[in-house]
Amino acid sequence: MSRLKSTDRPSADRPYDLVLFGATGFVGELTAEYLAAHAPEGLRWAVAARDEHRLRALRERLPGGSEVGLLRADVTDPASIRALAEHARVVASTVGPYGRYGEELVAACADTGADYLDLCGEPEFVDLMYVRHDARARETGARLVHACGFDSVPHDLGAYFTVCRLPEGVPLTVDGYVTAEAAFSGGTFASVLEQFARPRQMAAAARDRARHEPRLMGRRATAPAGAPRFAREVGAWALPLPTIDPQIVRRSARALGRYGPDFRYRHYAAVRHLPVALGGVAAVGAVAAAAQVPQARRWLSDRLKPGEGPSAEKRARSWFRVRFVGEGGGRRVLTEVSGGDPGYGETAKMFAEGALCLALDDLPATAGQVTTAQAMGDALIDRLQAAGIGFRVAATL
Numbered sequence: 001m002s003r004l005k006s007t008d009r010p011s012a013d014r015p016y017d018l019v020l021f022g023a024t025g026f027v028g029e030l031t032a033e034y035l036a037a038h039a040p041e042g043l044r045w046a047v048a049a050r051d052e053h054r055l056r057a058l059r060e061r062l063p064g065g066s067e068v069g070l071l072r073a074d075v076t077d078p079a080s081i082r083a084l085a086e087h088a089r090v091v092a093s094t095v096g097p098y099g100r101y102g103e104e105l106v107a108a109c110a111d112t113g114a115d116y117l118d119l120c121g122e123p124e125f126v127d128l129m130y131v132r133h134d135a136r137a138r139e140t141g142a143r144l145v146h147a148c149g150f151d152s153v154p155h156d157l158g159a160y161f162t163v164c165r166l167p168e169g170v171p172l173t174v175d176g177y178v179t180a181e182a183a184f185s186g187g188t189f190a191s192v193l194e195q196f197a198r199p200r201q202m203a204a205a206a207r208d209r210a211r212h213e214p215r216l217m218g219r220r221a222t223a224p225a226g227a228p229r230f231a232r233e234v235g236a237w238a239l240p241l242p243t244i245d246p247q248i249v250r251r252s253a254r255a256l257g258r259y260g261p262d263f264r265y266r267h268y269a270a271v272r273h274l275p276v277a278l279g280g281v282a283a284v285g286a287v288a289a290a291a292q293v294p295q296a297r298r299w300l301s302d303r304l305k306p307g308e309g310p311s312a313e314k315r316a317r318s319w320f321r322v323r324f325v326g327e328g329g330g331r332r333v334l335t336e337v338s339g340g341d342p343g344y345g346e347t348a349k350m351f352a353e354g355a356l357c358l359a360l361d362d363l364p365a366t367a368g369q370v371t372t373a374q375a376m377g378d379a380l381i382d383r384l385q386a387a388g389i390g391f392r393v394a395a396t397l
Contacts, residue, residue: 034349233323
């Protein structure tokens, strides 16, 4: 395959402020449409993927598409991925499963000093990227931001938003309760299957990361799984969610002193009716067990392929709400983050606004593998509120 090719664009330090890689995929197209509608005038941005014909067709559909750059890059062509990183100040990638397709781009961004963000909810990949590329990114000043969609923006920024409503310098606890009505994307389902199929490798990557992470001196931040229970604060059954979200929240708490000397976060699905809760647990267990068998895993992956997703009508009916109960220093608050379709529309919005935030906003000086709260914090919350995602204090308990 040929290497990356770009349209003729005026160049400064790098030709583009922002490049969206994987723009012809399902979430990629939604993100490109959002950027076309909301990017400020003068932003130098481009769409990138391996199929140039699909890229050109996408650009023709975008409002003002003639001003959008076009880059061809393929994960099987390392030279094109390196060139992609060299062309951009910020690279936003939707190309997953990341454990299979993502490392070349992370490495290129870390080495060239380009900021990188993705939609990855795969703990093994995030841990491996920390071990392999965090040190180099710190040297070059690159910010590597994983989980910049529904995993884990509402939870990471929601916990941060809650902490900022509690007293400083005291032990704090936050519990997050997720409720949603939505469908999986093919890419998300592929990532989930990949994760379920590799429990030993995932545990090994987590141990390796723990050996490389600096010790937290004089403070503590934990994210225990918790136990199933009825949570009176939100009037629902609380089931521990085995997602990457609590790990991300814990890393934000380790990085930011505002979380206090002793911080604990627990992450739950909130389900109103016990039979539904039990059915959900059984379904997740069945998929996890099936993912261990190659033939069953292939059958499941054929049910919903990457690049596929629900209709616009179904997305319009989808929604999410995450409620947080925070406590410390004699104060207790209930906060809420809410929005529309979490798997597609709002993920594209969070992802695009995160990329714009990295490219345009005055942010704290960070480098290496960082979380959304650590790298963008209040600036990204402001952007998301302006874009229609709710952050509010619901009650003082």
